[in-house]
Amino acid sequence: MSQQNSYRNLTKEQIKILREQGCSAQDWSLVKVADGFNPTRVRNAQFFGCVHLGRFTGNIKTDGGFEKPSGIYNATIADCKIGNDVRIYNIGVHIANYDISPGACIENVGTMATQRRALFGNGVKVSVLNEAGGREVILFDELSAQFAYLMCMHRYRAGLIKKLVEIARNEAEKVRADRGKVGPAAQISSTPQIIDVNVGAHAVINAVASLVNGTVLSSAEAKTIVDSNVVAKDFIIAEAASVTGAAHLKKIFVGQGCQIGKQFSAENSLFFSNCEAFNGEACSIFAGPYTVTHHKSTLLIACLFSFYNAGSGTNQSNHMYKLGPVHEGKLERGTKAGSFSYMMWPCRVGPFSIILGKHTRIFDTSDFPFTHLEAAPNGKCLMIPGLYLATAGTLRDGAKWPSRDRRKGAKKRDIISFDIFSPYTVGKMMKACSVLKNLQDNTEKSVEEVSINGAQMKRVLLRTSQKFYRTAIEMYLLEKVLARSKKALDGGIKKIPETFASDADAAYSPDWVDIAGQLMPKQRLLNIAAAIESGKIDNLSAFSNELDKIHQAIHKDEWLWVKNTYREFFNRDLESLTKDELIQAAESYQKTRTNFLKQVLADAEKDFDKLSRTGFGQDGSTEDRDEDFHQVRGQYNANKFVKEVCDNIEAVERWVNEYKEKIATIL
Amino acid sequence: MDIEQRVKKAVARQLKIDEHEIKPESDFVKDLGAESIQSIELIAVFEEEFDIEMDEQVALAVKTVGDAVNFIKKAMQEQGKL
Numbered sequence: 001m002s003q004q005n006s007y008r009n010l011t012k013e014q015i016k017i018l019r020e021q022g023c024s025a026q027d028w029s030l031v032k033v034a035d036g037f038n039p040t041r042v043r044n045a046q047f048f049g050c051v052h053l054g055r056f057t058g059n060i061k062t063d064g065g066f067e068k069p070s071g072i073y074n075a076t077i078a079d080c081k082i083g084n085d086v087r088i089y090n091i092g093v094h095i096a097n098y099d100i101s102p103g104a105c106i107e108n109v110g111t112m113a114t115q116r117r118a119l120f121g122n123g124v125k126v127s128v129l130n131e132a133g134g135r136e137v138i139l140f141d142e143l144s145a146q147f148a149y150l151m152c153m154h155r156y157r158a159g160l161i162k163k164l165v166e167i168a169r170n171e172a173e174k175v176r177a178d179r180g181k182v183g184p185a186a187q188i189s190s191t192p193q194i195i196d197v198n199v200g201a202h203a204v205i206n207a208v209a210s211l212v213n214g215t216v217l218s219s220a221e222a223k224t225i226v227d228s229n230v231v232a233k234d235f236i237i238a239e240a241a242s243v244t245g246a247a248h249l250k251k252i253f254v255g256q257g258c259q260i261g262k263q264f265s266a267e268n269s270l271f272f273s274n275c276e277a278f279n280g281e282a283c284s285i286f287a288g289p290y291t292v293t294h295h296k297s298t299l300l301i302a303c304l305f306s307f308y309n310a311g312s313g314t315n316q317s318n319h320m321y322k323l324g325p326v327h328e329g330k331l332e333r334g335t336k337a338g339s340f341s342y343m344m345w346p347c348r349v350g351p352f353s354i355i356l357g358k359h360t361r362i363f364d365t366s367d368f369p370f371t372h373l374e375a376a377p378n379g380k381c382l383m384i385p386g387l388y389l390a391t392a393g394t395l396r397d398g399a400k401w402p403s404r405d406r407r408k409g410a411k412k413r414d415i416i417s418f419d420i421f422s423p424y425t426v427g428k429m430m431k432a433c434s435v436l437k438n439l440q441d442n443t444e445k446s447v448e449e450v451s452i453n454g455a456q457m458k459r460v461l462l463r464t465s466q467k468f469y470r471t472a473i474e475m476y477l478l479e480k481v482l483a484r485s486k487k488a489l490d491g492g493i494k495k496i497p498e499t500f501a502s503d504a505d506a507a508y509s510p511d512w513v514d515i516a517g518q519l520m521p522k523q524r525l526l527n528i529a530a531a532i533e534s535g536k537i538d539n540l541s542a543f544s545n546e547l548d549k550i551h552q553a554i555h556k557d558e559w560l561w562v563k564n565t566y567r568e569f570f571n572r573d574l575e576s577l578t579k580d581e582l583i584q585a586a587e588s589y590q591k592t593r594t595n596f597l598k599q600v601l602a603d604a605e606k607d608f609d610k611l612s613r614t615g616f617g618q619d620g621s622t623e624d625r626d627e628d629f630h631q632v633r634g635q636y637n638a639n640k641f642v643k644e645v646c647d648n649i650e651a652v653e654r655w656v657n658e659y660k661e662k663i664a665t666i667l
Numbered sequence: 668m669d670i671e672q673r674v675k676k677a678v679a680r681q682l683k684i685d686e687h688e689i690k691p692e693s694d695f696v697k698d699l700g701a702e703s704i705q706s707i708e709l710i711a712v713f714e715e716e717f718d719i720e721m722d723e724q725v726a727l728a729v730k731t732v733g734d735a736v737n738f739i740k741k742a743m744q745e746q747g748k749l
Binding site: 372374384387445458460461463464467595598599602606611 | 696703704707708710711712714715722723724727728
């Protein structure tokens, strides 16, 4: 803005015109204007301190489809730089200490001011997970889910935390200024109070109640919207997010593509990419990517989430009337909580599990993914590991998350691994199988229930759950092995061992970790933590680059994990497989995968059975009930998801046949 | 005890109902009130009781006690347990 214009003093004639139009200045010599300045578009304006004014020759396009003239009308302006073709209209109190970029529009605002050495939400310490403190995450504009996760969760590495705090503080200091910024083409209207807030390009801030100490990041391709009676203090709202509907936020990070509204209130919480939060309340939560809470009476408190879906009335307790609100929960990715489910922290739940009922006992099922967790009448947790492996919901989730990524623009801060079946979940299944087998071998048949880390499990299901897990492990490993082999064969490789070669720079760990949405071998995490501690990584850019590199290598790392796990699971080296064994593997994969998809279909079919038709056909006969159901819900065979799964079964068959043919001709 | 009696005993124990209420034509869901989780448990109980492997997907399609008896008999024959 200021770089584009050269400014000069007002001419006597211009001052005369301005005075005639109701303008005044504390000192006209401190009011500088750009070449081509049009004084007729400045009316009833009072200037204090040093003010720079751009050309006011163009118009501002409105959403209503008409144009309004740029200029300054009915406003008090103090120490501001105002770019070309900005429109400022009806400012109740004043705009002070702002640089306003070209094309911005500010209408019907009360006070908009920046105080000395403002940080615009940067540097705010957010008490995540533990309300009483100890896991504070420092806000800054470029905060990613991964950076926040390490800062919050890895407090056991004091050296790492010290360095991360330094990086975060340096990032925060970068924005410290005595003047706020309003980006090009930003629109701010009908808002009584904006104090110490930076507003990004093309952001829309409309009818907001109060914004204090924050930043609204925004860009032309990723507009951010803050609307309708929102109150926000100590915050950063990232690109393509929307905060609307009288949401109340204090000490909050709202990540890219998030949607918060319908009177949602949140304090001391972080929401990363594509979270949705409506109606309910959040307190001290770390909401990793795709955390969703839509309903009233839902309180999410003191917990780590990602890909989470909260049912209505979901609630947790972090307070036991002893030393304060100090207990924490960890719900790993893909967890769902049924309506009115309750959990008493501390608890830890493995990925893609479903929580039902009121749990008043502490348990840890983190190594048991896809588990049914139901509260018994006495509050104990009854678990069925692996029950949700072959369900329609799990399969649909896997497809819907990538398609619902609302982040726009080139810069996506959070790294997200979407795969449901990965070394992270399959590795947990391997561990779970071992625990379940051990229990099965060492428990008398007279025992009705066994205890696993505080949760109860029917002894008779120990074998069933192993079966669930082993089927999924086999399906995953065979799928990866066959895909790898097919790709190599397509690429011209003609010897079996070569098709299974791994990359020299791949990293291996038996355990993988989920760093707020990004999956990686544990060794990669240890390496990056060590690099930060040693000072090798000492700034945000280096940190982000390293995480990008790890993400780029995920398929190499995954393949190395698959190779090692195949040996462990099948007790066989991949390189030693014969042509016939590969054909057998393909047939086995087809059978397992088809069986899995048929189970998914059976699960989906339940939504069309007679029980599901209960309540349909109001005032009619049984035939009317069925017709009403079909009119509203459609037919099972015509359902889009069902059709896709059926197609998938056929595609598996085609793929396996092609593979077998290829193997027969090439090897 | 024959297979039908053993099935009835196992069902009664698992669903916590009187064995005499269980008839061959009893539908697990409609008549005996089995929920989907209990159906999974029943399959596990049958597997243990008769030392057989059952395909959950196929077994879950079995609706009545009589059908379950036939299903188990067939599985036992196929797996050399009868």
